[in-house]
Amino acid sequence: MKFNLDFALSVVPTILTGLFTTLWITVAxxxxxAVLGFTFEILRRSNRWLGYVMRFLIDVIRSxxxxxxxxxxxxxxxxxGVTLSAVVxxxxxxxxxxxxxxxxxxxxxxxxxxxxxFEAGKALGLRRRDVVWSIIAPQMLRxxxxxxxxxxxxxxxxxxYLAVIAVPEMLGxxxxxxxxxxxxxxxxxxxxxxxxxxxxxxxxLVRMLEKRMLASSKR
Amino acid sequence: xxxxxxxxxxxxxITGLNKSYGSFxxxxxxxxxxxxxxxxxxxxxxxxGKSTLIRCVxxxxxxxxxxxxxxxxxxxxxxxKMYTLRRDIGMVFQHFNLFPHLTVLENCTLALRKxxxxxxxxxxxxxxxxxxxxxxxxxQDKYPGQLSGxxxxxxxxxxxxxxxxxxxxxxxPTSALDPEMIKEVLEVMTDLARDGMTxxxxxxxxxxxRTVADRVIFMDAGRIVExxxxxxxxxxxxxxxxxxxxxxxx
Numbered sequence: 001m002k003f004n005l006d007f008a009l010s011v012v013p014t015i016l017t018g019l020f021t022t023l024w025i026t027v028a029x030x031x032x033x034a035v036l037g038f039t040f041e042i043l044r045r046s047n048r049w050l051g052y053v054m055r056f057l058i059d060v061i062r063s064x065x066x067x068x069x070x071x072x073x074x075x076x077x078x079x080x081g082v083t084l085s086a087v088v089x090x091x092x093x094x095x096x097x098x099x100x101x102x103x104x105x106x107x108x109x110x111x112x113x114x115x116x117x118f119e120a121g122k123a124l125g126l127r128r129r130d131v132v133w134s135i136i137a138p139q140m141l142r143x144x145x146x147x148x149x150x151x152x153x154x155x156x157x158x159x160x161y162l163a164v165i166a167v168p169e170m171l172g173x174x175x176x177x178x179x180x181x182x183x184x185x186x187x188x189x190x191x192x193x194x195x196x197x198x199x200x201x202x203x204x205l206v207r208m209l210e211k212r213m214l215a216s217s218k219r
Numbered sequence: 220x221x222x223x224x225x226x227x228x229x230x231x232x233i234t235g236l237n238k239s240y241g242s243f244x245x246x247x248x249x250x251x252x253x254x255x256x257x258x259x260x261x262x263x264x265x266x267x268g269k270s271t272l273i274r275c276v277x278x279x280x281x282x283x284x285x286x287x288x289x290x291x292x293x294x295x296x297x298x299x300k301m302y303t304l305r306r307d308i309g310m311v312f313q314h315f316n317l318f319p320h321l322t323v324l325e326n327c328t329l330a331l332r333k334x335x336x337x338x339x340x341x342x343x344x345x346x347x348x349x350x351x352x353x354x355x356x357x358x359q360d361k362y363p364g365q366l367s368g369x370x371x372x373x374x375x376x377x378x379x380x381x382x383x384x385x386x387x388x389x390x391x392p393t394s395a396l397d398p399e400m401i402k403e404v405l406e407v408m409t410d411l412a413r414d415g416m417t418x419x420x421x422x423x424x425x426x427x428x429r430t431v432a433d434r435v436i437f438m439d440a441g442r443i444v445e446x447x448x449x450x451x452x453x454x455x456x457x458x459x460x461x462x463x464x465x466x467x468x469x
Contacts, residue, residue: 117316119312120317122279123308123310125334126329127333135329
């Protein structure tokens with residue numbers, strides 16, 4: 001079977017109907033992962049016992065495959081009375097999966113802020129949350145933009161996993177096109193190219209952001 | 220040990236203070252009472268526990284045993300709302316520890332707005348007042364990285380003063396400065412001492428100790444081994460370790 005350019009071009013509009021789903025799930029998952037990851041890391045540092053619990057949780061999240069986590073949320077949780085729609089599982093699943101990695105990114109980011117900054121905030125009589133939000137977080141942000149961007153691209157590329165639970169994202173649509181036409185080469189190549197363009201775009205955006213932050217930290 | 224000569228309640232009262240890092244005893248049976256308006260200079264060889272001692276006063280370090288009372292409040296690991304008590308204890312660090320992502324003015328106003336619940340306008344007014352007092356009102360919109368070390372340390376002093384602390388702690392405030400910048404910082408500290416601020420200064424600036432200190436405390440191996448008025452301390456130190464230390468300094 002030869003590659004058919006006309007067929008490849010003809011499937012693109014159909015695949016792009018999933019673009020919006022792919023994008024909003026990626027954005028929602030990244031936001032969720034960032035919020036969860038930051039919360040995990042702050043809790044991990046708050047006291048010793050909670051620290052052990054959070055460390056364990058973060059390690060479990062990072063040490064199990066994303067597909068296992070997705071299947072667990074979608075097929076196992078209903079046995080315990082928690083039934084979530086495929087899209088919700090997609091967002092929650094990817095948020096949780098990447099929160100483990102982002103917690104590690106934030107750990108490195110916070111560690112790289114000088115301890116004198118914590119002490120100065122404390123000595124001024126600031127509450128812990130004010131030290132975290134007004135002093136540590138802004139300085140940490142500069143250190144975590146690049147690794148965070150990598151995980152955001154990774155999250156984008158993980159959305160095709162959601163095809164297994166029938167979320168109407170781009171790979172799922174491409175698979176359906178393949179099944180209906182018995183031609184997989186064209187839809188797969190089209191999907192691959194669309195992801196490539198998106199990933200390169202996000203990378204560029206992150207690089208710009210990083211440059212801007214580096215410039216502002218040099219003043 | 221000499222009793223403190225002041226009739227009012229002490230600003231800082233430390234009794235039987237002990238602290239260890241593992242098997243290393245950083246502080247051993249420290250007794251120290253600092254009267255309101257008293258200016259104390261703490262000196263001694265490195266590793267003698269000077270910094271640890273003043274860091275216990277605002278509980279950046281927690282002590283193992285003994286009591287610390289500051290402004291009438293007993294401090295310790297279990298003190299509730301320790302952060303509110305720290306608002307009345309100013310601290311200046313060796314490495315300034317200014318917030319690099321905030322302007323000079325914002326460095327000074329952050330705690331006023333977050334901890335004293337002031338509006339930006341109120342906080343700015345207070346900050347400008349103290350920046351003028353440390354003689355750098357014109358730098359308020361710059362970032363710490365744009366200032367010299369001496370200017371940064373003066374901002375750090377202004378930042379602490381903005382909270383109107385009852386006690387000021389100085390942890391080797393001039394040790395990280397070039398010689399020509401030490402003077403400008405010491406001048407600001409001398410002004411502060413003249414205005415009657417209660418001060419605990421860890422410093423090796425003996426000229427400063429001589430002119431402003433009411434009492435010089437000499438520490439060695441986690442203990443206070445000598446305390447006296449500066450004149451007595453510098454001319455006739457009684458402890459051999461203090462004599463040796465002074466002979467190396469002068």
